[in-house]
Amino acid sequence: xxxxxxxxxxxxxxxxxxxxxxxxxxxxxxxxxxxxxxxxxxxxxxxxxxxxxxxxxxxxxxxxxxxxxxxxxxxxxxxxxxxxxxxxxxxxxxxxxxxxxxxxxxxxxxxxxxxxxxxxxxxxxxxxxx
Amino acid sequence: xxxxxxxxxxxxxxxxxxxxxxxxxxxxxxxxxxxxxxxxxxxxxxxxxxxxxxxxxxxxxxxxxxxxxxxxxxxxxxxxxxxxxxxxxxxxxxxxxxxxxxxxxxxxxxxxxxxxxxxxxxxxxxxxxxxxxxxxxxxxxxxxxxxxxxxxxxxxxxxxxxxxxxxxxxxxxxxxxxxxxxxxxxxxxxxxxxxxxxxxxxxxxxx
Numbered sequence: 001x002x003x004x005x006x007x008x009x010x011x012x013x014x015x016x017x018x019x020x021x022x023x024x025x026x027x028x029x030x031x032x033x034x035x036x037x038x039x040x041x042x043x044x045x046x047x048x049x050x051x052x053x054x055x056x057x058x059x060x061x062x063x064x065x066x067x068x069x070x071x072x073x074x075x076x077x078x079x080x081x082x083x084x085x086x087x088x089x090x091x092x093x094x095x096x097x098x099x100x101x102x103x104x105x106x107x108x109x110x111x112x113x114x115x116x117x118x119x120x121x122x123x124x125x126x127x128x129x130x
Numbered sequence: 131x132x133x134x135x136x137x138x139x140x141x142x143x144x145x146x147x148x149x150x151x152x153x154x155x156x157x158x159x160x161x162x163x164x165x166x167x168x169x170x171x172x173x174x175x176x177x178x179x180x181x182x183x184x185x186x187x188x189x190x191x192x193x194x195x196x197x198x199x200x201x202x203x204x205x206x207x208x209x210x211x212x213x214x215x216x217x218x219x220x221x222x223x224x225x226x227x228x229x230x231x232x233x234x235x236x237x238x239x240x241x242x243x244x245x246x247x248x249x250x251x252x253x254x255x256x257x258x259x260x261x262x263x264x265x266x267x268x269x270x271x272x273x274x275x276x277x278x279x280x281x282x283x284x285x286x287x288x289x290x291x292x293x294x295x296x297x298x299x300x301x302x303x304x305x306x307x308x309x310x311x312x313x314x315x316x317x318x319x320x321x322x323x324x325x326x327x328x329x330x331x332x333x334x335x336x337x
Contacts (some may be wrong), residue, residue: 031205041280
């Protein structure tokens with residue numbers, strides 16, 4: 001039997017966020033924020049001073065954590081680390097690209113839809129973006 | 131006789147393939163519809179947040195006021211343990227769970243289950259469970275579940291001060307709704323990818 005992706009059954013899994021300040025503020029008001037004993041949060045606020053390296057590190061950290069089930073990432077932020085997002089293919093945590101205030105949702109850039117587009121087109125998505 | 135059996139098998143096979151393709155197309159349609167709804171809900175939330183910031187002042191609604199002390203999330207997720215080769219994982223949202231309790235059945239857990247139905251667009255099946263009242267540690271009268279939810283909401287709003295604008299409360303409601311939609315989208319996403327894998331297998335088998 002082929003190796004199957006491991007599914008973690010968590011009694012309470014978290015939702016991580018990589019987004020702009022307003023989106024993070026809203027979801028923290030909805031009760032999603034978590035800070036552990038080492039003062040590590042389950043979110044990263046992206047602003048003009050945030051570097052691509054910081055975003056990459058946060059994405060890698062959140063997708064490697066056992067206690068996170070969904071990672072919300074603003075689509076314009078995901079575009080900065082597109083290669084990393086598109087190459088991620090585990091079922092958990094699920095990566096959801098969401099719109100932001102200044103950047104509406106674009107289905108053409110969604111990694112999930114890009115993956116399934118192959119069924120409708122023989123061209124690779126990567127070549128479309130170049 | 132054998133030809134008839136073979137043709138029956140072929141028909142069943144084609145029906146199964148059609149079923150997979152329909153599942154896939156339905157999932158994709160539902161995903162796009164939900165993303166559009168999410169965009170509307172988030173826009174509403176951002177607008178309310180901007181109004182709150184306008185009435186309370188930018189300094190009072192800022193990320194510098196976020197609570198960085200150790201605390202658990204009030205809204206969490208449960209994932210069903212499934213074999214991803216057979217069926218997609220199922221996410222369930224647990225809102226306003228008492229963070230001090232180790233057991234999940236204490237506190238108010240509003241759950242939304244979302245199972246993909248290939249025949250029609252997906253609507254969430256909300257399951258409101260009657261929560262148990264929490265036992266107070268000091269022996270005072272138990273806190274009612276609704277009271278606990280209000281307390282949890284007020285606690286989060288108090289990040290931005292004791293008296294907050296009604297617009298900030300509206301923001302909280304909008305983002306709670308967005309959270310429910312996101313869990314639904316996660317389940318549809320999982321179903322979409324699962325259906326996609328099935329269709330890919332069918333295409334390879336046909337070649």
